[in-house]
Amino acid sequence: MLFYIVLTAVTVTLAFAIKTQYGHDTIGETRQVAADRTILAVIFLLLALISAGRYYVGNDYGEYVEIFHKISLQRSVSSESGFNNIVRLIQLLCGEDRFIPIFAVFSFATIAFFLKAIREQSDWFGYGFFLFMASGYYLSSLNTLRYYFALAIAVYSVKHILKGEYFTFIFWILFASFFHKTVLVVIPVYLFAARPWKKWDWSLIGLGCLSMVLFQDLFRKIIFAIYPFYENSVFDTGETSYLNIVKGVGILLFSIYFYKKAVVPRKDNMLYFQLNIAAILLYLFASFIPEVSRIAYYFNFYQIFLITNILASIEWEHKKLKTGLIFSIGAAYCAYFAIFMMRAADVSLRIVPYATWIFGSR
Numbered sequence: 001m002l003f004y005i006v007l008t009a010v011t012v013t014l015a016f017a018i019k020t021q022y023g024h025d026t027i028g029e030t031r032q033v034a035a036d037r038t039i040l041a042v043i044f045l046l047l048a049l050i051s052a053g054r055y056y057v058g059n060d061y062g063e064y065v066e067i068f069h070k071i072s073l074q075r076s077v078s079s080e081s082g083f084n085n086i087v088r089l090i091q092l093l094c095g096e097d098r099f100i101p102i103f104a105v106f107s108f109a110t111i112a113f114f115l116k117a118i119r120e121q122s123d124w125f126g127y128g129f130f131l132f133m134a135s136g137y138y139l140s141s142l143n144t145l146r147y148y149f150a151l152a153i154a155v156y157s158v159k160h161i162l163k164g165e166y167f168t169f170i171f172w173i174l175f176a177s178f179f180h181k182t183v184l185v186v187i188p189v190y191l192f193a194a195r196p197w198k199k200w201d202w203s204l205i206g207l208g209c210l211s212m213v214l215f216q217d218l219f220r221k222i223i224f225a226i227y228p229f230y231e232n233s234v235f236d237t238g239e240t241s242y243l244n245i246v247k248g249v250g251i252l253l254f255s256i257y258f259y260k261k262a263v264v265p266r267k268d269n270m271l272y273f274q275l276n277i278a279a280i281l282l283y284l285f286a287s288f289i290p291e292v293s294r295i296a297y298y299f300n301f302y303q304i305f306l307i308t309n310i311l312a313s314i315e316w317e318h319k320k321l322k323t324g325l326i327f328s329i330g331a332a333y334c335a336y337f338a339i340f341m342m343r344a345a346d347v348s349l350r351i352v353p354y355a356t357w358i359f360g361s362r
Contacts, residue, residue, distance in 0.1 A: 001341055003354050007050060008133045008337070011043050016126035022119045043129070044115055047138060051107035055100075055357040058143040059350040065099050072096040078229060082178025083146050100357055106145050113152035114138075120159055121268065121305050123312035127326070131304040134333035136340040137297075142351050147294060150180035155301055161194050162268050181226060186298050193274040194267075205281070212285040220288055227290075240287035244300065247336065248280040251303050254329075255310060262313040272306035275299040 018036045056062060070077050071087050087102055094101040114132065122128030132138065141148035157172035169190070176183045197205070212219065255263055255273050263269045279300035286292055307329060314322040344352045 001344055001352050004139060004341065004344070004351070007046065011046055012126075012130045012133055014039050014043050015129035018125050021123060022125070040115065040119065044111060047115075048108045048111045049358075050354075051111060051138075051142060052104035053356040053358040054103070054142060055355045057351055057354055059347060060143055060145075061103075064103075064145055068099045068102055079146060080178050080181060082175070083180075086179075103145065106149050107141075110141055110149045110152045111138075113149075113156045114141075117152070117155040117159070118304070122308045124308050127311060128304050128308040130330070131307060131333055134337040135304065136337065137301065139340070139344070139351055140349070143349060146180045147182070150176040150183040151297060151301065154183050154186050154298055158190060158271070158302070161190055162271065166191070182294060183298065185295060189275070189278055189299065190271075193271050193278060196264075196270055197274060209281055209285045212288075216288045219286075223289060240283045241293055241296075243336075243339070244293065244296065245280060245283045248276055248283070248300060248303070250332070251276055251307060252280065254325075255306055258310050258313070262310045266309070269306060269309050272302035272309075275302045276306060279303075 018039050019032050020036050054061070067077050067079055068087055068091070071084055072091055077084060086105070090102050090105060091098070114137070115129075118128045118132055119125055137148075141152075153172055153176040157169050157176075160166070160169035160172070170187060173183055173187055192201075252273075255269075255276070259273075263273050276299070279296045282289075282292060282296045282299065286295070289295060311322065311326060311329070314325070316322060343349055
């Protein structure tokens with residue numbers, strides 16, 4: 001556990017050393033830009049190598065090793081075709097009995113997409129990266145290889161919606177769906193949340209919430225038609241995350257306070273604001289979905305950008321307010337990270353103790 005805490009502290013410290021904002025590099029900042037790129041590369045290597053170097057860390061590591069073995073024998077597996085084909089390609093290049101290179105490839109790709117998204121979509125990279133680590137997204141990515149790769153692509157792809165490049169956005173999501181089908185849900189939701197909601201939109205949202213209450217059995221039939229192995233599994237508990245509801249509501253109240261100044265004028269913040277609402281509603285009304293957070297994370301990940309962008313928009317003329325919010329939000333996320341770390345050994349995570357093949361620790 002101490003290993004992960006030190007890793008988080010080191011990488012967050014490095015992230016705060018990055019000064020230039022993405023897209024605003026000037027000729028006069030050449031030296032600082034070069035330094036920032038070097039720091040970003042160091043952060044990437046640290047996170048990617050720790051992820052790629054893990055050995056039987058994570059609650060599904062052994063399951064994936066078995067999936068890789070079945071793929072090498074050309075047996076039927078539950079994973080998507082894109083994932084299976086990439087695994088076959090790596091096996092062809094590295095050997096059918098080698099599973100470590102497969103974990104490494106997906107680890108490097110997942111971290112690359114996450115970091116690129118935070119660098120491009122956060123007005124303050126250091127704070128955005130801190131929220132990313134404190135939220136447990138990086139450590140959770142040591143589990144569920146396919147899902148976090150798809151999530152990283154979804155987070156990266158949303159920039160194309162903001163640019164009006166809808167076909168490019170859909171291309172990336174379709175690509176991600178070849179690794180985890182759940183990502184397809186973001187196409188209608190992201191596009192729906194890409195514009196300010198009017199009264200009729202809220203009526204439609206209300207009907208959607210009502211339908212999830214009245215037609216749970218129908219929704220479950222659809223879900224289990226796609227993922228039959230989830231029905232009556234240990235994940236099919238009907239539970240929701242009250243902690244994520246509280247966090248989402250807190251962020252909602254925070255952003256409402258700055259709504260006119262920081263949310264309304266910006267298309268990106270409006271999108272993130274409305275996706276946060278979507279996540280709250282999903283936790284409240286869709287607990288019948290097995291592992292509802294697997295869907296909700298596609299929406300509440302953007303809390304990172306919403307918080308960071310609002311904080312960055314507050315002028316230093318209001319130094320006491322800005323400083324107070326920075327530290328109080330930081331303290332809340334540190335508490336969230338502490339709760340997450342206390343669960344690190346649970347069967348749902350099982351990321352401690354950390355073991356690596358790099359130094360022969362097995």
